[in-house]
Amino acid sequence: MGFSNLRIPKLCEFCEKPFEAKTVTTRFCSKLCSEKSIKRQKRLVQEVEAKQVLLEKSINKIAEIQTRPYISVGEAAILFGMSKDTIYRLIKSNRISAHNFGERLTRVCKSDLESMFTVVKIAPEKEKIEEKQVFEIGTCYTISEISAKYHADPGTVNSVIKRNKIPTKKVGSFVYAPKNLIDKIFDGK
Incomplete structure (x- = not known):
């Protein structure tokens, strides 16, 4: 090579x-930065x-919990994505109201927690929209134009195109690639 x-x-x-x-595909200044990344x-x-x-384990429990006005400390931890210690700390500082009905029967007001925090929601996956290249x-x-413009070996250009999954079109003995995608990669954008 x-x-x-x-x-x-x-x-x-x-x-x-x-x-x-030294190469178009270099992303880090050193091996240490690469390993840390x-x-x-x-x-x-x-x-x-x-x-x-x-979330998958507790999704059914979350749906059942959301219908009740008072919930246990463990249920509040699941519903709001925080630790039990945090909830006990909020109870002790009187930032949320709670009632103790006996050992392990502390119930907190769900509306108090909702006013302080947002409920953990499952984010929908974004669909990737592919644009058709002209x-x-x-x-x-x-x-050959890419290798002449960016002073790179044609083999390197081909490997960069394959690695970045750039669409190409072969007409006769020439292979064409879109200018906008090539310029983004070789200009480092």
């Missing part, structure tokens, strides 16, 4: 410091999965 003379000014996606990238992504995915599992002479580059 040959070396490239490209020097592309970019911002690190993790630490947001400017650096000069991977760890952050894994942690965020685990947190989202944990919240989703908790392959006309003025709106497309050939592979």
Whole structure:
């Protein structure tokens, strides 16, 4: 594999410091930033999965709880996505009203909690809308035009197109790719 003379000014996606990238696909200024970014992504995915599992387990209970005016501390924790300790702290500071009917029978007013906090809702998944690309002479580059404009090897251009799933159209021996998508990738936007 040959070396490239490209020097592309970019911002690190993790630490947001400017650096000069040697390839078009470089995203981080160092291996350390790359590893930290991977760890952050894994942690965020685990947190989202944990919240989703908790919501799936308690979705039936949430529907039943929403019909009652007074609920237990554990039910309030599930409904509002907070710990029991937080609810007990709010009761102790008289920010929410509560009634103690005996051991493990503390009930809190749901309307007090609703006025302080919002109910945890399950967000609907967003659908991705794909726009249809128009392959006309003025709106497309050939592979050789891309490699000449950005001083990149045609093999590198092909791999970038495949990696980013850019739609292409082959006419005879030429492969065309939309200018707007190519410019976004190679300009670092």
